[in-house]
Amino acid sequence: MASRIKVVNDVGELVTIFHAADTDVKRKLLLDLSTGWITMQQIEEKYGADGKKALLYLDKIKLIETQWTTGSSGPEKAYHTYYSSVQINLIGSMSDLSDIIYATTMSYDELTNYENRIISMMENNSIFIGDVIDRLGISQTFLKGIINRSSILQIKGYKIEKVADI
Incomplete structure (x- = not known):
């Protein structure tokens, strides 16, 4: 390989x-x-x-x-x-870093709560990223952290969708 x-x-x-x-x-x-x-x-x-x-x-x-x-x-x-x-090669603001650290270290229950809230907002199994940011009152970086950590949600273009089974 x-x-x-x-x-x-x-x-x-x-x-x-x-x-x-x-x-x-x-x-x-x-x-x-x-x-x-x-x-x-x-x-x-x-x-x-x-x-x-x-x-x-x-x-x-x-x-x-x-x-x-x-x-x-x-x-x-x-x-x-x-x-x-x-x-790993990146530069991020302290604000972005704090959002990512929080998304990385939040409890499983907190993650599940965010996943459930996002899923409840979905119509036709997807929702625009901007709509979630506005409705949850969170930053785009924090939302990306939640979605990147989630095993059931993913970002496709400008939308959040449910992950399809293998």
Whole structure:
């Protein structure tokens, strides 16, 4: 495999890097994915539902790649880390940094509360970023931190959408 470097140059991306391995399951899964190709069946057998949720998050933040393999039950997708290393290169205001640190360290319950509030605002499974900022009274940087940390929401263009299952 070629050596690929994930370059982080947006302060909002720090949240994704810090939460790529913020639980024991995510950490172990990330290590497994970095050493070889693993199928969903293998992930579910080893890690259960938490493993699938961790994989969905790693896929959402674009840290894994897929390929089709032939298993005993026919063709199935296998997963592997896309990058072999990370380079962090950014400059951010103290305001942005404080928003990102808060989004990174807030409790799971606080994150779930924000996710639920954003989902309740959605029509047709999406909402404009600006509408969420106005209705929640938060900064764009903080909102990006919440979405980057979330395993169920993602930013597509100028909208926030629910993440599709793998």
